Amino acid sequence: MTRLQTSFHHAPSAIGTPISKTFMSLRNASFPLEDPPEDLYDDIATIDAYLNGEVQVEVERINRSDDGRHKVQFVMTISCSVGVRTSSDGHGALCARFRIADTDSNSVVPWDRLAGQDPLSDEAVQISRTWLKTCNDNHKSCVAESAQLPARFLDISDDADATHVFLKELRDFDHNTDSRYVALSHCWGTGPNLCTTRSTLQKHKHGIKVSELPPTFRDAVNVARNLSVRYLWIDSLCIVQDDPHDWQIESAKMASIYRDAYFVLGAACGESDAQGFLHSRHWQDVVTLTPLDQGTTLALQLLPPETDEDHVDTVSQEPLSKRAWCLQERYLPRRMLLYGSQQILWECQKMSASEEGDIRLHDGSHLERICKTANIPASVLARTCRERYVGDKDVNYIDWYKMVEDYTGRFITKSSDRLPALSGLAKAVSQSSKDDYLASLWKNSLIEGLTWCGSQGAEKLEEPREYISPSWSWASVTGTVRFPIYSWYERARWSANMSDFEPLAEYVSHSLDLLDLDQHGRLKGGWLRINAPLFPITSLEPRESSPPDLVLYFGGGFDKPHDENVSLDQLFVVFLTRLPLILENGFMEHRFGLIVEKTGDGEQYRRVGFVDGLVLRKVYTPLKKWALKIAGDPDAEAYGVAGFRRPLQEGDMHNLDERPNRLAYDALWVRGADITLV
Numbered sequence: 001m002t003r004l005q006t007s008f009h010h011a012p013s014a015i016g017t018p019i020s021k022t023f024m025s026l027r028n029a030s031f032p033l034e035d036p037p038e039d040l041y042d043d044i045a046t047i048d049a050y051l052n053g054e055v056q057v058e059v060e061r062i063n064r065s066d067d068g069r070h071k072v073q074f075v076m077t078i079s080c081s082v083g084v085r086t087s088s089d090g091h092g093a094l095c096a097r098f099r100i101a102d103t104d105s106n107s108v109v110p111w112d113r114l115a116g117q118d119p120l121s122d123e124a125v126q127i128s129r130t131w132l133k134t135c136n137d138n139h140k141s142c143v144a145e146s147a148q149l150p151a152r153f154l155d156i157s158d159d160a161d162a163t164h165v166f167l168k169e170l171r172d173f174d175h176n177t178d179s180r181y182v183a184l185s186h187c188w189g190t191g192p193n194l195c196t197t198r199s200t201l202q203k204h205k206h207g208i209k210v211s212e213l214p215p216t217f218r219d220a221v222n223v224a225r226n227l228s229v230r231y232l233w234i235d236s237l238c239i240v241q242d243d244p245h246d247w248q249i250e251s252a253k254m255a256s257i258y259r260d261a262y263f264v265l266g267a268a269c270g271e272s273d274a275q276g277f278l279h280s281r282h283w284q285d286v287v288t289l290t291p292l293d294q295g296t297t298l299a300l301q302l303l304p305p306e307t308d309e310d311h312v313d314t315v316s317q318e319p320l321s322k323r324a325w326c327l328q329e330r331y332l333p334r335r336m337l338l339y340g341s342q343q344i345l346w347e348c349q350k351m352s353a354s355e356e357g358d359i360r361l362h363d364g365s366h367l368e369r370i371c372k373t374a375n376i377p378a379s380v381l382a383r384t385c386r387e388r389y390v391g392d393k394d395v396n397y398i399d400w401y402k403m404v405e406d407y408t409g410r411f412i413t414k415s416s417d418r419l420p421a422l423s424g425l426a427k428a429v430s431q432s433s434k435d436d437y438l439a440s441l442w443k444n445s446l447i448e449g450l451t452w453c454g455s456q457g458a459e460k461l462e463e464p465r466e467y468i469s470p471s472w473s474w475a476s477v478t479g480t481v482r483f484p485i486y487s488w489y490e491r492a493r494w495s496a497n498m499s500d501f502e503p504l505a506e507y508v509s510h511s512l513d514l515l516d517l518d519q520h521g522r523l524k525g526g527w528l529r530i531n532a533p534l535f536p537i538t539s540l541e542p543r544e545s546s547p548p549d550l551v552l553y554f555g556g557g558f559d560k561p562h563d564e565n566v567s568l569d570q571l572f573v574v575f576l577t578r579l580p581l582i583l584e585n586g587f588m589e590h591r592f593g594l595i596v597e598k599t600g601d602g603e604q605y606r607r608v609g610f611v612d613g614l615v616l617r618k619v620y621t622p623l624k625k626w627a628l629k630i631a632g633d634p635d636a637e638a639y640g641v642a643g644f645r646r647p648l649q650e651g652d653m654h655n656l657d658e659r660p661n662r663l664a665y666d667a668l669w670v671r672g673a674d675i676t677l678v
Contacts, residue, residue, distance in 0.1 A: 044080070044094070047091070048083075049082050049083060049091035050080055050082065050083060050091070050094070051083050052083035053080050053081045053082055053083040054080070054081045055078065055079070055080050056077075056078070056079045056080075056081075057076065057077070057078050058076070058077040058078075058079075059074055059075070059076050059077075059100075060074065060075045060077070061073070061074055062074070062075055072111060072112065073099060073100075073112040074099070074100040074111075074112070075097055075098070075099050075100070075303070076097070076098045076099075076100055076300065077095065077096070077097050077098075078095070078096055078098070079093060079094065079095040079096075080093065080094045080095075081093045096302060097302070097303040097305075098287075098300035098301060098302055098303060099112055099300070099301050099303055100112065100298060100299075100300060101113055101114045101298065101299055101300075101301055101356075102114070102297055102298060102299075103288065103297045103298070103299050104297040111298065112356065112357070113356060113357065114283055114286070114299065114301065114356065115281065115342060115343035115344070115354075115355040115356050116281075117280050117281045117282070117283075118280060118281075119277075119278050119279075119281060119339055119344060120222065120226070120278055124344060124355060125226050125227075127344065127355055128223075128226075128227060128337060128344060128346075129227060131337070131346040131353055132227065132263070135335055135348050135350070135351075138350070139348055139349060139350045139351075141334070141349050141350075142334045142335050142348045142349050142350065143334070144259070144260040144261075144334065147179055147260035147261075147262075148170070148179050148260070149170050149173065149179050149181055149231060150170065150181070150233050150238060150250075150253070150257050151169065151170050151171075151238075151249075151250060151253075152167060152168065152169055152170070152196075152233075152237075152238040152239070152250075153167075153168055153170070153181055153231045153232065153233050153238060154166065154167055154168070154231065154232040154233070154234065154237060154238070155167075155168050155230065155231060156221050156224055156225060156230060156231070156232050157230045158225055161207075162210070163209060163210055163211070164207035164208060164209055164210060165207070165208050165210060165213070165221060165232070166204075166205065166206070166207050166208075167196065167201075167204040167205045167208070167237060167238070168205070168231075169205075178230060178231075179231075180229055180230070180231065180262040181229065181230075181231035181232060181233050181261055181262055182220070182223075182224045182227075182229050182231070182232050182233070182261060182262055182263060182264070182265050183232075183233045183257055183258050183261040183264045183265070183329075183333075184216075184217075184220045184232065184233065184234045184235075184264075184265050184267065185258075185264055185265065185266045185267065185320065185326050185329035185330065185336075186216050186220075186234075186266075186267040186270060186273060186277075186320070186326075187267070187270055187271055187272055187273070187319050187320060187322075187323050187326070188236065188272065188273055188413075189271065189272020189273055189274055189275070190272070190413075191272060191273075191274055193214070193236055193273055194208075194212075194213065194214055194217070194236065194237070194273070195236045195237065195241040196236070196237050196238065196239070196240055196241060197240060197241055197242045197243075198240060198242055198243055201240060204237065208237075214273035214274055214276075215270075215273070215274060215275060215276030216267050216270050216272070216273040216274075216275065216276050216277060217234060217237075217273065218276070219267070219270075219276045219277050219278040219339075220232060220234070220265055220267070222278065223265055223278075223337070223339075224265070229262055233257060233261065236273075238250070239251065244516075248516040248517050248518065248521075249517065251420055251423070251518065251521070252423065252517055252518040252521065254328065254332070254423065254424035255328075255332055255423075255424035255425070255427045255428050258328070258329055258332040258333050258424065259332050259333065259334065259367075259428070261333060261334075263333065263334075263335045263336060263337050264329065264330075264332075264333035264335070264336045264337070265336075265337055265339075266315075266320055266326075266329075266330065266336055266337065266338035266339065267320060267339060268315055268318040268319070268320040268321070268338045268339055268340045268341075268345075269318055269319060269320075269339060269340050269341040270319060270320070270339075271319040277339045278339065281341065281342060281343075283299075283301065283342070284301075284341075284342065285301060285302035286299050286300070286301045286302075287299060287300045287301075314340060314342070314345070315330075315338055315340060315345060318338075318340050318341060320338075321410075322410055322411055323410055323411055323412075324407060324410040324411060324412035324417070324418075324421045325412070325417070325421045326410075327403070327406065327407050327410060327421070327422075327425075328421065328422055328424050328425040330347075330366065331365070331366040331367050331370070331403070331425055332367055332424055332425060332428065333347075333365075334348060334349055334365065335347065335348035335349070336348070343355035343356055347365075348365070349363075349364055349365045349368065350362065350363065367425070367428055367429075369399050370399045370400050370403060370425075370429055371428070371429055371432035371433065372394070372399075373394050373395065373396065373397060373398050373399045373400070374396070374397055374399075374400060374429050374432060374433040374435065374442070374444075375432065375433050376394055376395070376396055377396070378394065378395050378396060379395055379396035379397075379445065379448070380395055380396075380448060380485055380486065380488075380501050381447065381448075381501045381502070381503050381577065395486075396444065396445050396448075397442055397444070397445035397448060397449075398486055400429065400442065400445075401445075401448065401449065401483045401486065402483075402486070403425075404440070404474065404481070404483070405455070405480070405481065405482050405483065407421075407422065408455075408474065408479065408480045408481045409455070409458065409480040415464035415465070415466060415468060415478055416464075416466055416468065416522060418464075418468050418469075418475045418478075419439070419440060419468065419469060419475055419520070419521055419522055419523065420518065420521045420522055422440065422520070423518050423520035423521045424520075426440075426520040427519070427520050429442075430520065436510075437519075437520055438473070438510055438512070438528065439469040439470055439472075439473040439475060439512060439523060439526055440469065440473050440474060440475045441472075441473060443507060443510075446507050446530075447485075447503055447505060447576050447577055448483060448485050448486070449483075450472060450505075450576055450594065451483055451484065451485045451576060451577070451592045451610075451612075452474045452481045452482065452483055452610070453481065453482060453484065453557075453559075453610040453612065454479060454480070454481060454482075454559065455479075455480040455481060455482045456482075458479060458480035459479050459480070460479060460560070460561065461477040461478065461479040461481070461559050461560050462477060462478050462479060462560060463476070463477060463478075463560055464476075464477070464478055467523075467524065467525075468522075468523070469523050469526070470523075470525075470526045470527065470528065470677065470678055471606045471607040471608075471677065471678065472528055472594070472607050472677040476607075477559060477560065484592075484612055485501070485577070485592060488501075488579060488590070501577050501578070501579050502577060502578050502579070502580070503576070503577050504532055504533055504575045504576055504577055504578060504593075504672075505530045505531065505532030505533075505574065505575070505576045505577070505672070506530065506531050506532070506672075507528075507530060508529040508530055508531055508674060509529045510526070510527065510528045510529065511526060511527055512525075512526040513525035513526055526678070527604070527676050527677065527678045528676070528677045529674055529675065529676045529677075530574075530674075530675055530677070531672040531673065531674050531675070532574050532575060532576065532672050532673070532675055533574070533575045533668075533669075533670045533671075533672055533673075534572050534573070534574055534670075534672075534673050534675055535572060535573045535575070535670075536571075536572055537568065537571040537572060537573060537595070538568075539568070540568060540571075553615075553616040554573065554591060554593070554611045554613050554615065554616065555611070555612060555613025555614070555616075556573075556593075556595055556609055556610055556611035556612060556613065557609055557610065558595065558608055558609040559607070559608060559609050559610065560608075566597050566608055570597050570598045571595060571596070571597055571598075571608075572595075572596050572597075572598065572605065573593050573594070573595060573596075573611055574593055574594045574596055574605070574675060575591055575592075575593040575611075575668075576592050576593050576594065577591070577592050578590070578591050578592075579591075579592075588614055588615070589614070589615055590612075590613065590614050590615075591611060591612075591613070591614075591615060592610075592611060592612055593610075593611035594607050594609070594610060594611065594677075595607070595608050595609030595610065595611060596608065596675075596677065599678065602676070603673075603674070603675060603676055604676045604677075604678050605675055605676065605677055605678070606677070606678055607677060615668070
């Protein structure tokens with residue numbers, strides 16, 4: 001890295017009006033909209049705090065991997081300090097990073113270059129061909145060895161008739177022909193869609209005019225033809241949409257269809273089939289510099305804030321990443337060509353590349369990463385030692401549940417598709433791990449999978465109108481969920497004052513009643529039997545004014561608002577796991593569990609909420625009561641963390657010959673009971 005730095009004192013407007021506006025757009029985005037500063041949208045040159053502030057400019061030459069075009073990347077950092085600060089001034093220093101890039105695709109100067117505005121230019125098509133050839137020649141694992149065409153596919157050959165595409169069936173086809181096909185991943189949108197139905201099946205076999213295809217489908221035909229691939233698979237045209245039997249059979253093949261495709265084409269920037277994805281691109285947050293001579297065509301592009309991540313996934317901001325079905329369509333392929341709003345991107349099992357010249361080598365795809373962590377023995381409930389955290393993030397199924405957090409935040413038209421839209425991915429993971437799939441959870445990580453709750457800041461969880469899955473699965477609700485046991489584990493690995501997670505529940509048996517042929521798809525019923533401590537809930541808000549000494553309190557809440565009306569005498573807590581926090585002469589503990597409602601059918605219970613918090617007791621000290629009254633809440637109850645004493649021996653916290661939890665006995669231990677969750 002080569003660095004050039006210079007500083008000067010001047011009004012901030014000296015950096016130029018276009019840059020100043022871009023600079024301020026970054027500042028504006030950093031403040032919460034509900035409580036913005038009064039001068040949030042003012043020009044930086046008019047804000048008193050920055051007058052006479054120091055503007056510092058730093059230029060760095062960045063070492064980078066590229067795809068052979070030998071581009072050089074320079075990054076300019078512009079910062080502006082506060083000039084004169086008063087005691088009540090809340091302004092802070094401003095900083096923005098820009099990359100210096102060339103806007104001329106024909107420039108011979110090896111600057112970093114902005115992708116051209118035409119995604120179908122000769123250069124853009126050639127870059128895609130180069131990626132395919134490089135992968136074909138060097139990445140054997142990226143090519144399906146025994147792939148065959150799907151049951152239906154589109155013949156888009158332009159040899160005889162470029163104006164039509166034809167729906168073909170594999171049973172009527174010569175199996176000795178080229179079996180390469182492109183599978184399209186796209187956002188359907190909310191408008192009417194061109195689909196194959198029982199009434200249009202024969203018509204589509206006789207040909208569909210390319211001019212009558214939705215823009216996204218036309219664009220897909222253009223890309224596939226430019227890359228010399230004859231066959232195209234589009235779900236809405238290759239599955240008979242109003243035939244439940246055909247849909248069950250073909251949707252169950254999703255994993256192999258996307259896995260065996262020559263490549264998957266991602267219409268990343270297309271919000272609907274009516275929009276297309278090959279429209280002219282417009283550079284975002286770009287300031288074109290005034291040329292010093294006719295040969296200079298440079299610009300500054302605002303970069304996102306720096307993070308600890310070594311790679312920024314730009315596709316995550318595209319419309320395709322907002323649709324639930326498209327998640328497995330990105331995880332399953334061996335390789336994928338993505339058309340984003342700013343550039344074309346390539347992903348395969350060995351590398352990721354961009355149209356602008358970046359390349360990142362790696363070993364394995366999204367799917368392989370999930371399968372890897374599904375097969376490792378280490379879990380949040382079984383650390384092998386008490387050594388400090390050294391950066392290894394691999395624990396059993398962590399990538400599956402991180403993926404679920406992403407998935408549940410995406411849009412899905414039909415709630416009934418909540419499990420089918422993941423079934424291809426679940427099938428692939430199941431084949432790798434040989435584990436039992438329990439309605440979106442896994443038997444070998446059952447406790448981790450049960451500890452889901454609504455994501456903070458997201459929309460509240462709701463109950464679908466139709467049955468989706470048993471209540472113990474996150475698929476039984478709509479809304480974004482998270483798995484907090486993994487974020488606690490991140491802390492537990494480096495904190496010397498945390499013991500291990502200790503499981504309090506264990507799997508006994510389960511049964512799932514499938515709705516159709518897909519073993520990982522829709523359900524019409526099911527139950528899960530576990531053995532775990534079961535405690536009655538004696539009170540909810542408002543709390544008792546004078547509880548007995550043995551009453552303990554736990555933080556928790558209901559999954560859905562209407563569950564708060566459940567009768568108190570039918571509510572229980574099922575504890576799943578505990579995490580002791582070891583002190584000098586005792587310990588506190590954090591517990592995860594489920595709030596369940598007894599259904600009245602024997603010992604069956606339905607999940608209605610989640611417990612996540614430290615064990616608490618009432619605090620009766622007058623000082624605490626006085627402090628609460630001063631704070632303006634005279635009726636508030638005071639609660640403190642319940643502590644438990646333990647025998648203390650020198651060095652026992654780090655005795656590697658003993659499991660740490662033996663030092664933090666379960667003070668609330670009761671014999672587990674067999675509990676059936678439905």
